[in-house]
Amino acid sequence: MGNDRTIDFYWEVGSTNSYFALHLLRPIAERHGASIRYIPINLGHVFRHHNYVLMEEPAAKIANRIRDLERWAERYDLPFRLPTIFPIKTSRALRGAIAMRNWGKEVAFVDAIFAAYWERNDASIQHYAGLRGIAESMGVDPDAFEAAAESDECRASLIGATDGALARGVFGAPTMVIGREIFWGKDRMDFVERELTRS
Amino acid sequence: MGNDRTIDFYWEVGSTNSYFALHLLRPIAERHGASIRYIPINLGHVFRHHNYVLMEEPAAKIANRIRDLERWAERYDLPFRLPTIFPIKTSRALRGAIAMRNWGKEVAFVDAIFAAYWERNDASIQHYAGLRGIAESMGVDPDAFEAAAESDECRASLIGATDGALARGVFGAPTMVIGREIFWGKDRMDFVERELTRS
Numbered sequence: 001m002g003n004d005r006t007i008d009f010y011w012e013v014g015s016t017n018s019y020f021a022l023h024l025l026r027p028i029a030e031r032h033g034a035s036i037r038y039i040p041i042n043l044g045h046v047f048r049h050h051n052y053v054l055m056e057e058p059a060a061k062i063a064n065r066i067r068d069l070e071r072w073a074e075r076y077d078l079p080f081r082l083p084t085i086f087p088i089k090t091s092r093a094l095r096g097a098i099a100m101r102n103w104g105k106e107v108a109f110v111d112a113i114f115a116a117y118w119e120r121n122d123a124s125i126q127h128y129a130g131l132r133g134i135a136e137s138m139g140v141d142p143d144a145f146e147a148a149a150e151s152d153e154c155r156a157s158l159i160g161a162t163d164g165a166l167a168r169g170v171f172g173a174p175t176m177v178i179g180r181e182i183f184w185g186k187d188r189m190d191f192v193e194r195e196l197t198r199s
Numbered sequence: 200m201g202n203d204r205t206i207d208f209y210w211e212v213g214s215t216n217s218y219f220a221l222h223l224l225r226p227i228a229e230r231h232g233a234s235i236r237y238i239p240i241n242l243g244h245v246f247r248h249h250n251y252v253l254m255e256e257p258a259a260k261i262a263n264r265i266r267d268l269e270r271w272a273e274r275y276d277l278p279f280r281l282p283t284i285f286p287i288k289t290s291r292a293l294r295g296a297i298a299m300r301n302w303g304k305e306v307a308f309v310d311a312i313f314a315a316y317w318e319r320n321d322a323s324i325q326h327y328a329g330l331r332g333i334a335e336s337m338g339v340d341p342d343a344f345e346a347a348a349e350s351d352e353c354r355a356s357l358i359g360a361t362d363g364a365l366a367r368g369v370f371g372a373p374t375m376v377i378g379r380e381i382f383w384g385k386d387r388m389d390f391v392e393r394e395l396t397r398s
Binding site: 050051052055057058060061063064067068071075166169170171172181182184187188191194 | 249250251254256257259260262263266267270274365368369370371380381383384386387390393
């Protein structure tokens with residue numbers, strides 16, 4: 001208690017479950033006076049690092065996954081929608097989030113890209129065509145935004161965040177880290193909350 | 200409401216998460232006046248049917264899985280212990296549970312084999328040497344028990360249960376089915392409970 005309680009939230013906009021975690025984590029953090037540090041990671045890189053291949057799954061399992069997502073959306077009253085284009089390239093959007101720190105708009109940008117892709121079936125966030133529009137809607141000059149997202153500094157920052165996640169034991173998204181405890185998945189939020197009550 | 204509410208609980212004693220589900224499901228069923236139908240399935244057969252191979256997982260993921268199991272055990276105050284011999288042959292134990300229906304002791308037997316393997320690190324339930332002792336402790340003649348578990352009828356019953364599960368869309372254990380809704384995993388119990396409140 002009275003500690004500086006920070007939740008490191010490792011996210012990837014291409015990850016279905018990161019969408020849910022993004023929305024489920026905030027009320028928990030607020031209830032316990034914890035802050036959330038948003039850390040984008042390149043999940044493709046994480047999987048390649050671990051030689052992890054998304055395998056072909058049985059049809060019954062895929063059907064259940066879709067039904068499960070519907071249940072989560074209903075239960076938490078989220079306007080989730082499975083996108084028709086999947087997977088997408090996400091590195092520009094991830095770097096865009098880092099770039100937005102320059103304007104103090106990281107969180108709003110994260111919300112915007114998740115809403116575009118996971119609520120409005122808008123895959124334009126793969127490219128600057130879509131990302132520039134989001135920047136502009138936030139009052140950020142699109143050219144300055146794109147230049148920042150394409151900068152060496154921003155590229156190094158995403159690589160560093162991803163490597164840092166790997167070094168820490170992160171293997172997927174969403175992952176929430178509190179101190180040395182690593183929680184993986186949208187369905188571990190009650191354990192995240194328990195950890196906050198004891199730290 | 201007022202319906203005959205039954206939860207079909209597909210379990211496999213070789214499945215770590217079935218252990219947790221076994222204990223988490225009962226209080227939910229009791230709260231809602233639902234009955235549990237215990238249906239053993241041969242999970243190896245289910246995986247082979249789906250050409251599903253338990254893949255090698257990254258070390259970080261395995262480490263997290265073990266920590267996660269510790270958290271579940273602590274949270275639900277269960278004396279769970281990772282067995283040192285894993286996986287084990289489970290078909291005799293699964294058929295044994297079916298055989299025990301003859302003596303009205305199916306549920307007690309299910310509890311006993313899960314406790315032996317997942318709480319006391321006792322892998323003797325692979326063989327009749329271990330299973331006979333459990334039968335005897337329940338006042339069931341071990342020879343009669345073994346004969347029933349080895350009978351063609353009992354073998355056909357396990358095959359039928361497993362095939363029936365597959366036909367229904369079951370792809371893993373634990374699985375809970377209520378009506379047409381299929382819930383997979385120890386971490387979907389709150390959705391099971393929600394389903395019971397509406398059915």
